[in-house]
Amino acid sequence: MRKLFNSVWVLVFAGVLAACSDSGSGTEVRDNSEEVAAFYTANPEKFSFRTLADIPADLVWENGMEQPDIGSPDAKKGGTMFDYMPDFPRTLRTVGPDSGNAFRRFIYDNVTLGLAGEHPNTFEYYPELATEWAISPETRTVYARIHPDAKWSDGEAITVDDYFFTFYFNMSEHIVDPWYNNFYETRFTNITKYDDHTLSITMAAAKPDMASYALGLRPTPQHFYREFGDDFIDRYQWQFPPTTGPYVINDGDLVMGRSIAFTRNDGWWARDNKFLRYRFNPDRIQLSVIRDPNNQIEAFRRGDTDQIIVNTMEVWYDQLPDSSAEVANGYIHKSQFHNRRPRSSWGLWINSAQPVLEDVNVRLGIQHASNWDLVIERYFRGDYTRLNTSRDGFGEFSHPTITARQYDIDLAMEYFAWAGFERRGADGILVNAGGQRLAFTLTTPYERFRDLLPILREEALKAGLELRLEVLDFTTGIKKLDEKQHDIGFVSYGVGAEMYPRFWEYYHSSNAFDNAFLEDGSVNPARQTESNTNNLESIAIYEMDQMIEQFDASSDAEEMKALSHRLIQMHHDYASFVPGYAQDFFRVAHWRWVRYPADFNVARADGTNFDYFVYWIDEAMRQETLAARRSGQTFEPQIRVYNQYRELQ
């Protein structure tokens, strides 16, 4: 399958290359400055120009300098970090078709700078591009001053104009990315320029975390996108734009289909920033394509790559056990780091609009017939923890007391009996008076759960419930879930490190049906299923809608916490989500020369692509280790667990 699609990609790739060279040769030089200026003039509500005198005098300016350092002062700059990517990116653009790939983190999400960043340990703001900022909740506005020395990697100054251009760019149809169009149109109502380095951004809603959206905004280099137009997708497909981050891709370091190398921008203006100085330590990061998971491990064991995130139990315990020569001799270190961030909602999403499943007793029965504890204990070898609700890991916004329902055959059968499924058929599956079997399809778009789901199935059979497994390829599976064709889905939505959980997308009736309720709050008999939304459980509860709307409109954190608890409780009672497991840590296997701070990482790190870049490469130690391996000299093995941020379950 994989091989097959890869070869398809090669063809597509060749096509894209051909398209690129075509468009590159025959296009004229453009300058869109006037168009851009005209756009600002045409949208005076969104884009304002004022003077410094217009800034309110009573603002409280902050600069976040009291926040602690990130990373370790011991970090040494230099060296090369060798890493792999499972697939070659399909584009270097950060917006538009194909841009939502894992690689984007290397060129955008994890490396570029906003006005201020959220400190990954204290969750307060620290300065990035801005020297100081002021938050005015009453006017929903955030003011900021950009550092006068701030520069793009090509040496041009970063100014407020680049922030204006971010809006022009992301609201443009040329990027073919409706999500960003919508985000920049609706989330922000105004951006104002006071001088080249002073701006303010006004939000549409006064939410407790509104500042994070404004301060997290990233500039877009206007001088680079002078030719930005309707051929954006092709023209900028493989162009690496000037960046605010520490690394650039030099000519010749982009080897199509094989490897990409990042090199430190020596003149990076932010290198002495208190919060960035101990991060981004290697001089060079070399990424090569290694597609097969087994080869990824083998390449690491050979020393071709320096470190690897280990996600499966097989690799951690069987392929790279503590007793293996490299680990026992101290060449390879194994570190397990418990982080603190919202948990992905792995579990069974029951479509409560399906016949039979609309009965809450059936759903409760399924809850008690799902033996997640066994899966966690045997399949995940006791390392994962049980998820208790669909909204775990949001601090005080998560429910403090609800725990997931336990596997209990008798209780499950009692609930099934309430729903009319009282006796077992010849095959042991419960049937109701009408002869209908208690059988549902369990759909997952993830091939990797082929072996996990049969365990749940075998256990459910004991309670008289049959789960027919359907492991689909990703696209087909997601489509089926999006169209609400499923009985039960096994999926999870990725959760960003946000302050509070989202409810509207998942539980509001407008994402389950069109016009779910009539004026008086009764169920609309003519309602139709709404496709392509995240409400996979088809939840439509009138009171819940009211609470969600209240939650979304609220700017009071305490009120939101109370509402959040009530919503989670209501969702728990509705029993349409069987909480599965949560992984509250990530694991890294790294060669001895990859050094980490004493506390290893920051609380919010999720490990993917070594997101906060706090490690450093000790090239002298690399030589020493390689020599030791040749001569048979050994070191003290290092197998560590860092659980200072672990939340007690």
Next chain:
Amino acid sequence: MIKLNPETLKKIRRFKQIRRGYYSLLFLAVLTFLFLIGELLINSRALVVKYEGEFYFPTYGAFHPGTDFGLPYNYETNYRELKQKFVDDGSNNWVLLAPVPYSAYENHSTIGIYRPEPPNAASRHFLGTDTTSRDILARLFYGTRTALLFSVAFLICVYAIGVAIGAAMGYLGGWFDLFLQRVIEIWSNIPFLYMVIIIFSVIPATFSIPTRVSILLIVMVAFSWTSMTYYMRTETYKQKTRDYVASARLIGASDFRIVFKHILPNVLATLVTFMPFTIVAAITAITALDFLGFGLPPPTPSLGELLKQGTDTLRTAPWIVTSAFVTLVVLLTLVTFVGEAIRESFDPKKFTVYK
């Protein structure tokens, strides 16, 4: 006793003389027999239970809840535990388990976590367990059974269609032949693997496994019958011009009768020769599809699924890939040996001298 004509007897004698093929056939026959009574050999259900003076035979038929044997639960009895319980109780009750007392689906770990365990005769996991502690022998056995039965069904279908159409093309000739040849050329250019992938991505999981197997069979047959028509067509063309066909036509035999009564027996050699290779192709195809994840839905046991698991755990659990690989190699080799022997025994030229 059916009387075989001396020509056939001669072929059978010749076949028996070719030792390699003959023994392969015997071995396959025994294997097929074992497959047919598989539930008695590899099964988590007991063969016989004697409980409170009564005999139970749980292998075939409805399930027995634990309560039938005085156990405190009402789901399917765990007969291994039951046996242990009877032994511990010291009662007159007893349980006779199958030689391999595991089903292909249950996760049975002897170490508390699910991970591959090496072959172990003491725990009766004779070929070890897979990544979620399922018995490999059970999965291999039932997977191979599906593959073998599937390939036989495949063979019958492909031959029925291929022979009928091929013979019609050769016998009728003319425009019919020309037209159908073009149709077959176009049809056989549709990539079969893509079609299976597309069709299987839209089949709902609510279909039972036998239904899905049948659909897979239909799709595979639909794209495989074409190659048979080429051989049949040329053979029929050749035979059509022979005198015996002309004589048959003279005495007024119908076209249908001429094709199936007169021509077909004379082209039997060709048909028989291709049989083993068709079977090999079917086994390979269904294994490949499973390997790619487009065969039978999990947790159905299959050779392809085992091979895939095996290649993923090549270093940590070599026994998985070994058993699947050896089975596949042995099976395909046996079928090929039989095929060679059949071809040779149907060959009229026992001794060929090249000049």
